[in-house]
Amino acid sequence: MLLDRSGQGKVYGLISRRRFQQMDVLEGLNLLTTISGERRCRPPPLAPFATAPRREGGGAGQGRAPSPPGPLRSWAQPWGLPRPRGPRTGGLPTRCSPCAGKRNKLRVYYLSWLRNKILRNDPEVEKKQGWTTVGDMEGCVHYRVVKYERIKFLVIALKSSVEVYAWAPKPYHKFMAFKSFADLPHRPLLVELTVEEGQRLKVIYGSCAGFHAIDVDSGNNYDIYVPVHIQSQITPHAIIFLPDTEGMEMLLCYEDEGVYVSTFGRITKDVVLQWGEMPTSVAYICSNQIMGWGEKAIEIRSVETGHLDGVFMHKRAQRLKFLCERNDKVFFASVRSGGSSQVYFMTLNRNCIMNW
Structure with a gap:
């Protein structure tokens, strides 16, 4: 909408x-x-139709069949609409069957x-x-659009691979395949692309084991940061490249923590960012800050130091997800299991203090 x-x-x-x-x-x-x-499929009908409706106008090919009522519209073969294939056992597809x-x-x-x-x-x-x-x-998990000079790259995380596309201007006017990295040792859940010192392209991706890098030219894959103090699988939240580091230093956010590392896997700051609670979403905003949306509060922190700059408590516990940042506003939405959600925004003023 x-x-x-x-x-x-x-x-x-x-x-x-x-x-x-x-x-x-x-x-x-x-x-x-x-x-x-x-x-998404519509619910199947309660019973199949026995007869087809009369067409308006009487002659073949004249007029259109009226639409069947309510949830039957997508499934009624006699109405002149194609019936999706059901399960091998026969019968109509269920609500959970993909179209x-x-x-x-x-x-x-x-x-x-x-x-x-x-x-x-x-x-x-x-x-x-x-x-x-x-x-x-198929099975796209996450993507990022990265602009370098006049080139726009589209890096895509799939179930077991990473694809890199580049924008081809007219007469093609589309994204075209540039590089492909298959059979990765870890399933990518989060992906980013950086240009080190304006020369070397590297794909950075997060998995349930940690964070990893792929040298685009050579195809070499190596670990950047694996949190050995956590025995179970982790949830990566964000890969944030720090300003004025020529694309070589990052803040890696996972679980309720964040660490500062280089693209070669070296710890660059003896600082561990610690959120007040496990965030459901983390994002970098143009005020050189990061925001973390937790169920109890929204935290705003400095991207350089991780220090807490502000916190906004919720009236009730809710899961929130970052949407986008436009001009002086940050948009986010509530995440509900029923499918319905509500969109909120916060306004950034000149002092980088937000009003919700």
């Missing part, structure tokens, strides 16, 4: 019945990049097509397909 904050706060529906894991707006490329699954068995692809939507869904002022755009997939990948 699009929330128009310039007027009465009207909400426009753009894409329905698709679950999005991640998205970013790339205005200069006219793209909305997303990780999303197939369109096509393909989930979590990286799709890009064209902003001009989305804008025309609201304005309806360009019939030529309306005729074109509004989205396309990047490559033929």
Whole structure:
């Protein structure tokens, strides 16, 4: 959905019945990049139809069959709609069956097509397909768009590999495959890309074991930081490159901690960032600070030292997830199991103190 904050706060529906894991707006490329699954199935009908409806107009090919009511719309074969394949045992698909068995692809939507869904002022755009997939990948976990000089890289974490794409301008006007790293020793859950000293490309990724690096030129894979003091699996939250370090020093956030290391795995600061509680989401903001969203409070800390700059307590416990930062506002949403959520924002003032 699009929330128009310039007027009465009207909400426009753009894409329905698709679950999005991640998205970013790339205005200069006219793209909305997303990780999303197939369109969600509607519930199956209580009973199959026995007869097909009469078509309006009487003749073959004239008019259209009226849409069946409610939840039966997607499943009724007699209404002239294709029936998805059910399980091998026969019968109708269940609510949990995937429509096509393909989930979590990286799709890009064209902003001009989305804008025309609201304005309806360009019939030529309306005729074109509004989205396309990047490559033929399934099981995308996380991605990052990184700009270096005039090149935009798209690095993608999959179930057991990492793919790197580069933006090709006109006449191609799409992301094209650049590098591929398969059969990784650890399953990537979080991915980043850095350009060391303006020369060397390195992929940094987090897994349930720790943080690792891939030299893009040689393909060498090595560990950067593995928390040996934690015997169980970890949850990586964020890979944050520190300013003025030429892409060689990072703050790695995992569990309720954060450590400062270089891209070669050397500890750069004898400091361990300690959150007040386990955050559900961590993000770097332009005020040179990091924010951690916990169930009880939101913490704002210095990215350079990890010192606590501010804390906002919740009225009630809730899980929150970072969405994006735009101008002087940070947007985040509540995470609920039922699917419904609420979007919040905090305003940054000149002193980097936030109002919620």
